[in-house]
Amino acid sequence: MTREIPKNERVWAKGKVIHVQALERHTDLRALNFHCDWLLRNPNAKEIVFVIEDGFRIFPNMMAPLASLFCFLESVNVKAKIHINHRTFTDCYAHSPIRCVEREKRADPSNVVWEYRSASELELLIDWVVSNLYRKVPSQKNTLLALEYCLSEIMDNVLRHSKDQAGFFMYSLQRGDQRIAVAIADQGIGIKRSFADTSYRPLSASDAITLAMKKGVTSSADGAGNGLWTTTEIITKNTGQLTITSGGGAIYYNKSLGKVDTYDNAPTIDPEWPGTNLDFQLDFQTAVDFAGLWGELPSPINTRAERLENSEDQLVLGIKDQSFGTSTRESGRDVRVLAANLLRTHPTELLLDFTGVTMISSSYADELVAKLYIDDTLENVRNRLNVTGANATIELVIADAIRSRAKP
Ligand SMILES: Nc1ncnc2c1ncn2[C@@H]1O[C@H](COP(=O)(O)OP(=O)(O)OP(=O)(O)O)[C@@H](O)[C@H]1O
Ligand SMILES: [Mg+2]
Structure with missing residues (x-):
């Protein structure tokens, strides 16, 4: 059977060398799969050389599948020899994804490919990523919870x-941290084969998706x-940007273009192991209404907030544990974003507990407490926000910060 080489000027092969000039679109990934498949058809193939050129943008929806492909080659004993001429590519670790146990090495989990192999690794990774986002990204009601879900x-x-x-998992923040782009590969x-032992008979890969x-189902x-x-x-109710590729089929949602496209017969490296890639975007400025979405189904439980609840159903943020220092504006901002995210989603009181903290700077007090206190996007915040466990000096610093900010 003759195979039509995909017309793609960005990914091409010469001998056993695959040149990647850019990997930014799904057609680029398809071309990459095509060339890998072609080279792997030679039973003596022991190695594929990849030349990653400089200058293209790094996206999660390309890098997570690429990491997955490299891992597959290793599993079939084909060496992926990767020549990297691209610094940003090196930084995203698609050629050698990071395991969750190594997370302490990175202050920020975004923009790198993570690999997980067990349920406990998966839970640790999600918990770490979402905790990080709670401190970094101001989010509308339930959006972070929906992301975690x-x-x-x-x-x-x-x-x-x-x-x-x-x-393999990667995410990056976009549009001034308002949006998250996520990919899992x-x-x-593949989804079609997953139904093999069931009574479902999807006709094509896109049908199965x-x-x-x-x-x-x-x-x-x-x-x-x-x-x-x-x-x-x-x-689909949020950004409407969702793509699922599995077993040579694909479904593309695009709310802004108002359409859903399906695609079949995309090249896969191995028909037995064609893989599944899912990528999507969520907008943190759009609230998620679980009741409206799911009707009678219960909303997911926010265990993260539950862990902070005391016996009187107040949320307690222990500054000693939650804050990386109490001197700088940056550390104050992190805890303020976290507190605001909790206040936006939970109708309860929130206590900032300073027990065990000996001093705070005026800028920290301003950034954390005073700015929260005057944030009128947070419903009834002045009655719901309280400080507890603060020594006399800290109380004075906080009172002073609030007085300066709350001036008429
Ligand atoms: N990564 C994947 N690889 C192969 N098949 C998949 C993959 N993801 C989903 N599927 C298939 O799609 C089906 C539907 O997935 P879905 O998450 O909706 O339900 P579930 O996992 O079976 O049940 P639940 O998530 O409610 O516990 C799965 O049962 C499986 O057959
Ligand atoms: Mg499931």
Whole structure:
């Protein structure tokens, strides 16, 4: 059978060398898969050389699948020799993804590819990523909770359904931290094959993806089949930017263009292990209305907030544990963003607990307490925000900061 070489000036092959001039669109990934597949058809293939050129933008939805591809090559004993002429590419670790246990090495989890291989690794990773975002990104009601929900569902699907050993995950913040772009990739059996032992008979790979996204559709005895459905509901009502590629098929949602495209017969490296890639965007400035989305289904529980609740149902932020220092504006800002995110989502009181803190700077007090106190986007904040456990000096510094800010 003759195979048509995809017309792509950005990814091309010469001998066993694949040149990657840019990897920014799904057509680039398809071309990359095509060339890898072609080279792997030679049973004596021991090595593929990748030349990564400089100057293209690094996106999660390209880098997570690329990491997954490199991992696949290793698993079939084909060495991926990677020549990197691109500094930003080196920085994102697609050629050698980071495991969650190594997270202490990085202050910020964004813009690098993470690899997870177990449920505990997945939970640690999501918890770390979401905790980081709670301090960094001001978010409307429930949007961070919805993100956490989507990540758990999609990343868990890799471990439960793909039959691959590893999942790859990357995110980056965009538009002045207002938006998050996320990608999760595996090199597993693909969604169509996951239905092989069920009574479902999807006709094509894109048909199988559409099926998996429906409410109550599952291939496993213990699944409810709601993970992809709820995820799709959340994302399509938010930015509407969602792409699922699996087993040579793809579904592209684009709310701004008002359309859903399906695609089939994309090249895959191995028909047995075609993999699944899912990428989406969420906008933190758009609130998520769970009741409106799911009707009678209960909203996800925010265990992160529950862990902070005291016996009187107040949320308590212990400054000694939650703040990395109490001197700088930056550390005050982090805790303020966290406190505001909690106040926006929970109708309760919030206590800033200074027990064990000996001193704070005026700028820290201004950045954390005074700015929160005058934030009129937070409903009834002056009655819901309280300070506790502060020594006399800290109380004075806080009172002074509030007085300066709250001046008429
Ligand atoms: N990464 C993946 N690889 C292969 N198949 C997948 C993958 N993700 C989802 N699927 C298929 O899509 C189906 C639907 O997934 P979904 O998350 O909606 O439900 P579930 O995981 O079966 O159950 P629940 O998430 O409600 O516990 C899965 O049962 C599986 O057959
Ligand atoms: Mg699931």
